Amino acid sequence: MFETLSNRLQGALRTLRGEARLTEKNIGEALREVRIALLEADVALSTTKTLIETIRTRALGQEVMATLNPSQAVVKIVHDTLVETMGAACDRLNLATRPPAVVLLAGLQGSGKTTSAGKLARLLRERERKKVALVSVDVYRPAAMDQLERLADEVGVVFYKGSPTESPEVIARRAVDLARREAMDVLIVDTAGRLHIDETMMNEVRALHAVTAPIETLFVVDSMTGQDAVHTAKAFDEALPLTGVILTKTDGDARGGAALSLRAVIGKPIKFLGTGEKTDGLEPFHPERLASRILG
Ligand code: GDP
Secondary structure, three states, X not given: OOHHHHHHHHHHHHHHHOOOOOOHHHHHHHHHHHHHHHHHOOOOHHHHHHHHHHHHHHHOOHHHHHOOOHHHHHHHHHHHHHHHHHOOOOOOOOOOOOOOEEEEEEOOOOOOHHHHHHHHHHHHHHHHOOOEEEEEOOOOOHHHHHHHHHHHHHHOOEEEOOOOOXXXXXXXXXXXXXXXXXXXXXXXXXXXXXXXXXXXXXXXXXXHHHHHOOOEEEXXXXXXXXXXXXXXXXHHHXXXXXXXXXXXXXXXXXXXXXXXXXXXXHOOOEEEEEOOOOOOOEEEOOHHHHHHHHHO
16 A cells, blocks of 8 residues: 555655755645645545645744754654544554443445454454454345355354344344353444445444444445545444444555545544455554655
8 A cells, every 4th residue: 555655755755855955945846746646646635735734834844944954854744744644543442341342344335344344353352362253234145144154264253143034133132132141252243235325224224333332333445445435434424423444455555545534534543454355454553654654
């Protein structure tokens, strides 16, 4: 992720290095390049504007102009501003509740929900030694239920089976009861997605939220959909009290705009990055590391 952005940003900032001192003019020129680089990486226009203005104000500050190595100072400003845009700290999954801590996954079909459910279960079981159960309430696609059952088996966690003839809420309620009875630490609920946002889908996921009372409601989104990822996130955020985002398929996304815009637009942290199709392809999101990677 971010290969193109990284090259262009580094190029834009390198031109400043040749300058004996920073002026409004040469900072302006470099920032024009930075702006193009961000837009080409599919960062939302509003986010790009805010980023550029913040960087400009800070770069033109007295202390920066007076430093011995002003171009280095500007690189640091860009770095810090990128980190702030993506969320200052690494936002961990919050499981601090009376068990079972329910994690509800919502998103469009094909976004990577089921895969992410399996990955998250593995991560919690292996790294945090949690007792995890998975349930699928996708009664419209029995194949999706089977897929999650196979994943549960593969990563060695419990699977609560529902039937396509039941309602999603019935399956979800039973899974919460079972998880409580069987002393599970975490119950991950994989919901049905549709190809496009519609009212029926939103009503269903809202009802599931009411039934399961999740401590985490994560929006799963395909990073490769760029600006669309941000639009969909907005719609879900209006319908549901989201607590965070899982940004998937970052391994195939050379631009990375969604990672930069999502936090700024919906105000919710990205908690994980999906980095491949296998069950070990999920990483906690570290804004600091990503910004450093972008700036090389
Ligand atoms: P769902 O409909 O939202 O449950 O989506 P799936 O979990 O079935 O994923 C849709 C497709 O995306 C599958 O082919 C997955 O293997 C693939 N996929 C999911 N997450 C990732 C990821 O992080 N990287 C890559 N490369 N593929 C992914």
